[in-house]
Amino acid sequence: MATTNDLKNGLVLNLDGQLWSVVNFQHVKPGKGGAFVRTTLKNVMTGKVVDKTFNAGVKVDTATVDRRTMTYLYNDGADYVFMDGATFEQVPIAPETVGDAARFMLENSEVQVSFHENNPLFVELPTSVELVIQHTDPGVQGDRSTGGSKPAILETGAEVQVPLFLETGEKIKIDSRDGRYLGRSSN
Numbered sequence: 001m002a003t004t005n006d007l008k009n010g011l012v013l014n015l016d017g018q019l020w021s022v023v024n025f026q027h028v029k030p031g032k033g034g035a036f037v038r039t040t041l042k043n044v045m046t047g048k049v050v051d052k053t054f055n056a057g058v059k060v061d062t063a064t065v066d067r068r069t070m071t072y073l074y075n076d077g078a079d080y081v082f083m084d085g086a087t088f089e090q091v092p093i094a095p096e097t098v099g100d101a102a103r104f105m106l107e108n109s110e111v112q113v114s115f116h117e118n119n120p121l122f123v124e125l126p127t128s129v130e131l132v133i134q135h136t137d138p139g140v141q142g143d144r145s146t147g148g149s150k151p152a153i154l155e156t157g158a159e160v161q162v163p164l165f166l167e168t169g170e171k172i173k174i175d176s177r178d179g180r181y182l183g184r185s186s187n
Contacts, residue, residue: 001060015060069112103156
């Protein structure tokens with residue numbers, strides 16, 4: 001148990017038997033009336049996002065979430081298989097749980113997997129990942145006032161927009177949260 005004063009981003013709450021992750025919170029003290037906490041919560045299982053308001057100081061039930069660093073091994077056709085680096089235990093995780101992270105996961109890459117009562121909740125990649133461009137068309141110069149972009153297929157199969165000067169075979173940095181091009185890789 002915790003109070004609304006202990007809320008922070010990433011904390012997982014157990015509300016009405018469902019797990020909700022705190023995406024954003026704000027303590028509000030209006031001129032009249034009591035203080036309250038305005039939160040944005042994301043359902044861990046379904047991804048649904050809701051706004052919820054709590055009175056200040058109210059007790060909320062927190063869920064115990066175990067975050068483990070795991071290595072993505074392979075996709076066996078039905079599930080993604082991860083290995084715990086400490087115990088070498090292999091854990092199959094359903095594609096629904098992996099979600100969009102699968103777009104930018106390479107075999108043998110390290111990820112954070114969150115568990116609640118030994119059930120995988122979600123998979124988190126590092127904020128930026130470095131991937132090789134598998135295929136992109138050559139950039140064509142035209143008359144435009146700003147830099148253009150073109151589609152590129154990465155080695156994981158994901159399609160992202162990249163600047164025109166990039167070519168097939170180059171290694172680039174991608175924001176794993178939204179697929180934005182961040183720059184060329186320094187390696």
